[in-house]
Amino acid sequence: MSMRKFHSQLDYLKQGILMMGHQVETVIEEMMVAFQTFDLERMDSIIEGDVRINQLELDLHDQVTLLISKQQPVATDLRKLIVALKISGDLERVADLVVDIAKQSSRLKSDSLPDYKQQLIDMFQIAQSMIQQALVAYEKSDVLMAQKLALLDDKVDTMYGQFIRELFALPRESIEIDQVTQMAFVGRYLERIADYATNVSEWVVYEVNGKHFDLN
Numbered sequence: 001m002s003m004r005k006f007h008s009q010l011d012y013l014k015q016g017i018l019m020m021g022h023q024v025e026t027v028i029e030e031m032m033v034a035f036q037t038f039d040l041e042r043m044d045s046i047i048e049g050d051v052r053i054n055q056l057e058l059d060l061h062d063q064v065t066l067l068i069s070k071q072q073p074v075a076t077d078l079r080k081l082i083v084a085l086k087i088s089g090d091l092e093r094v095a096d097l098v099v100d101i102a103k104q105s106s107r108l109k110s111d112s113l114p115d116y117k118q119q120l121i122d123m124f125q126i127a128q129s130m131i132q133q134a135l136v137a138y139e140k141s142d143v144l145m146a147q148k149l150a151l152l153d154d155k156v157d158t159m160y161g162q163f164i165r166e167l168f169a170l171p172r173e174s175i176e177i178d179q180v181t182q183m184a185f186v187g188r189y190l191e192r193i194a195d196y197a198t199n200v201s202e203w204v205v206y207e208v209n210g211k212h213f214d215l216n
Contacts (some may be wrong), residue, residue, distance in 0.1 A: 014139075040106055
């Protein structure tokens with residue numbers, strides 16, 4: 001394979017990662033709407049549609065494996081292939097977490113703890129924004145944008161900690177324990193999505209600089 005063709009394949013691979021990322025963004029948006037409106041049909045659709053994102057990850061991994069076996073790249077090009085593997089894996093895990101949120105949310109009652117649901121929606125919005133910004137940073141190889149996501153991750157961690165403290169401080173006689181438990185799981189999954197967005201940012205820094213930075 002000529003170097004020109006190889007680099008064309010690298011560009012094609014990156015576009016595949018970005019396409020997968022945009023699908024994950026859409027799923028997060030769909031889940032946020034479903035959560036706000038208690039749309040059980042939309043939640044079921046999210047759960048059933050996860051297989052498409054799983055397949056995208058497998059296809060991307062196959063592309064990377066083929067490029068490595070044919071070209072045996074070194075240095076910068078090898079980093080790009082490693083990063084493609086890692087980011088596609090992180091995006092697939094985000095999609096899995098959205099499915100977990102759908103499953104937990106379907107067990108909630110439409111009128112349960114509305115103030116705490118709003119806190120979760122606020123976390124949803126930040127987590128979605130983090131995924132979006134991480135993908136832009138990857139597309140543009142923007143290290144500064146990637147590093148800034150650490151601040152948003154800290155914000156989500158703080159929101160999640162406060163949410164859990166308030167949730168479990170509620171008097172037991174005034175709540176249904178199963179509802180509190182489901183909401184706690186949703187909060188945890190959103191916090192993990194923010195972590196994975198930060199992971200993507202760390203891979204952007206690695207791709208550009210060849211150095212590992214812990215932004216969490």
